[in-house]
Structure formats: C-alpha cells, structure tokens
Amino acid sequence: MAEKILTLVDHSEGRVRRIGWEALRLGQRLSGELGRPLVAVVIGKGARAAAEEVARKKLEEVWLVDHALLDPFTADSYSAALRQIIEADKPFAVLLGHTYQNIDYVSRVAEAVGSGYVTDAIDLRMEAGKMVVTKQAFRSKLNVEIGYEASPPYFVSLQAGAFSSDGLEEGGGAVVEKNVTLTPDLIRRKVLEVFEAVKGKVDLSKSEFIVAVGRGIGKAENLPIIEEFARVLGAQVGASRPVIDMEWLPRDRQIGSSGQTVAPRVYFAVGISGAIQHLVGMKNSGVIVAINRDANAPIFSVATYGIVGDLFEVVPALTELIKKEKGIA
C-alpha cells in the first residue's frame, strides 16, 4: 500500500481548531491527487472528542494517541509519541498547523526520523513526485520555494489561513487507538504552572473602531497623536508586536497571533508594515485603513484604503477632520 499522508490535527478543549481543519482539508486534497490514504493523528488530552469529530470527515482512519504522560503538554512527551507513530508507519508526508505547540516539539521529531521540515507554508505543490513548499521570508518581503533533499516523510507546517478548509469532504473513518510507550524519565521538562499573562485585560474584540499602531510611531513619546485620534473616533488603541516588545504599550493591547484577534467595523493600521503575525489577528475587519510611508508594505495588500505618507502629518489631519465631523472640541 502506498505510504500515507498523515495530518496532525490540532485541537483545544476537545474541539478541532480551525488550523486543524485546514490541515485536514489539504490532506484530503493531496490524498486525492496522489492516490495515497489519508490518516489523521490526534494527540493528547481531550483527543477522544476531537478524534470523533475528525472521524466524520473523508479519510482512511483517525489515530488517537493518548497517554497519562501527554498531560500536561511537554515537548519531551509529545515528540516521543509522534516519533513512535512515524517510525512505525513511515508515511509520505506529515502535515500540521504552524501553531505554538507544534513549534515547540515537531522539529525534534523531523530531525530524529531523518526528515526535512518546512514551517509556516503558504503554498505547496508536487514536482516530479517530490514536495515543493512556498513560505514567506525576509520579514515577509519575499517568498521562497523550498524543496526536500531528504527522502520522505516530508514534514510541513501550514500558516493559519493560508490553506482554506472550504470543501472539506464528509465521509467517515474508524478511530483507532495507537499505543505509545512513554516513561516518566523521558520527561525532562516539569511543568510548574500555566496561566494567563494579563488578568483583567482590555478586550479589544468588542470594539467597533480600532486604531492600531506599529513600529512606525518611532518612540513611546509619539503615542499621544494616536491616542488623541482614537479618542475622537471613539476607538480602542491596539498595537503590533514590536510596540509591545519595546514596552511602549502594555501587552493586552497586542493584536496578532500572540495577542488578540479582532474584527472591528473599522481598523486603522498606522505605521504597521503588516507582518503575517499581525495580519492574522485583524484581516477580517470590515474596513481596513492603512497609513504607511512604504508603498510596498504588505499591510496595503489587506487594506481597503491606503494613504502612503508620513503618519505624523496624516494622523493629526484626520483627527481634526473627525473632530469637525463629530463636533468635538
């Protein structure tokens, strides 16, 4: 039988995550194109419920991997478990989401089984029987195509939203429990606690208007022009990661993959170049306005309207206009 396509399905609280469905849909597509069986792998705590959800989709089987030592998550236990699954089966490809949890352990597995691993893919195709993966590079300014020198399995993680889950085919396959051998001495990372970074944090997801600020603001002392604009607009202030990392604004203002996901009616991206980590957190906003000096900034590819110019001139002009519009002093 042909080597399989394995899709590692990410889940949380017993539910399949959107990125999990995206990976599964890509698995279905490749399975159809290459005539290879598709197997979904669901690992860890809460995996049973997620596995049953996955098992209703068109695939060969769902492999359920659960073990007392997989809770809490550690890179040690998960990499040992996944490695055992892959060594026993020698699949053709291993597809998964580019999630923080996968970042923490899957590269060890690829290394251990002699594979190449391309992360954060935005496109994927077959060429002469080998996989070729496209990913963003050089701070999202360029794309690169990467091929595999090592033989299968080809490991690839997918950027959230890059592969649509539309057209996910229904069907059904059996949930098969896969036994893995894990021992406590394997686990060198002792998890002490898991907690929310900021308590009582600002919930940006409920705002109708958001003014988000990026590295282009230059320094913390320049923030008042953004805050004044947000005030007259009745907007919340958000920020991209660099602004948070520089400690110009608190972490609960961060929008993007490691911050909040928002979709307000109107989103102003001011001095934000638009790295993918930011875009995933705001691209579903109603109207997006980008203000940036660099006409080539990726933010303009998701924006509805753009102004190419100096934010220190454009934003105060907008503030004055909105004041007049609303009759605010």
Place this chain on the structure above:
Amino acid sequence: MKILACLKQVPEKDSRYEIRADGSWIRNEDLSFDASEPDEYGLEEALRLKEKQGGEVILLSIGPERVEKMIRKGLAMGADRAVLARVEGRRLDAHLTARVIAAVAKQEQADLVITGIQSDDIGLVQTGAVAAEMLGWPHVTLVMGVEVLEGGTLKVQREMENGWLENSEIPLPAVLAIQSGISQIRYASLKGIMAAKKKEVRKVSADELIAGDSARLAIGKVMFPPAGKKAEIVPGTPKEAAAALVDKLKREAKVL
C-alpha cells in the same frame, strides 16, 4: 555557567531586495547586513544570565568572513569571546546549521545554548530544537523568561497562544529558543566597543564540522510575493488625502 549564544547575520531590516537573474537567491552585492533581531534578544538574555550568575558568554556565528563585523558588535555588547564557523559560497539549511551549533556546543562544553526563535531571513523556526535533539538535551522554545534555580536547574517561561504562559523547570545542559520581546536589547557602550577589539574570535571551518552530513532542505527559488488585492490608495498631500479618506469612509464605506 557557560552559555553559547548563536547570532545569525541577515540583510538589514529595511533592505530593498533584488533577486538574481536565475531566481536562486537575492542579490547580496548592494545589501548591508546586521544581526537577526530574534538572535539579538537571545544574546541579550545570555548576557543577563551571566550578569546574575557569573560565567561566560561565547558568541557563535556561522557565515562568511563579513560576519566578523557583527561578531565585534556582539562582543561590544558584552559577550566574552566568539567562534566564527566559516562557510563561504553556500548557505546551510536548518539541519546543518544545528549540526554546527551542536558541534561547537560540545567543543566548548557549553551548559546552555541560546538561539532566537527564528531567523529574519528564511525563518524555519527550528534550529535550536534541532540542535537540542542532536545533543540529546532538553529545550524550550518561545521563551519569555529564564531564571536559574538553586540546584542549577532553569525555570523557563514559555509563551503559548492567546496570551497564555507556561512556567516549567528543566535541567542543564539545555537549549533555549528565545521569543522576541523577552526584554530590551542593550546598545554597546563605548567602553564595550573598545574592549571588543581585543576579544578572541576563534575561527573554525563549518565544512569540517558538518563533514559526512548532508542538507535536508534546499531553497529552489526566491520570488517577490504576487501582487494580491491592493488597497485603494487615496492620493494627495497629507491634508488632501486625509480629507478624501474621511469622505470615502462616510460616503462609500458608510462607517462614519
């Protein structure tokens, strides 16, 4: 504690790229190079650990001769000495890069290897963890905090998604892949810059360290991203553009 801090050289942050005629790579000729920012966060964390615990920070860089300038900058920030694993005319994939790191970590008998979470060029987000696998050491990625506990283990904070964090304890030796934003990266002082000139840079051949091993990935092609849907650019001076934008938000988008 002996810390090996890995620093990759990449094109400067605001570089404008051109692609070679055969599409195989960017044109390097007109570019300036600097340290990859995530690795600078790693170096900063290494220096902070040394300041608290004592020990030594050894900088490791892999690349051509031009990398030495960046190494001097890292030494000026406070690293004690450096290793330059020279490789000319080729780029190493993540697996071979990790091979060099693992080899130097053994040569130097490092207790801790620190990398940035990813590089600002290809960004494969795996080199640190792969080196840990080669060394048989534990690792943590997306590290947002490090503390040395009594008894010599590390307490490490890892960033999870949606604003969650995990604290864990790992034994040494270990590898940490530092998340950007863990702290503020220091500038080199004048005194540091002067001192850096005299610090040792040991040069080794990367080719010798990876002998017998081979790459697992190969970059086939570099491209500009396809021009997707583009924003409607509102033209004019800042005042004109602002006025036209407000008008569009009112009349077209009907959101004001």
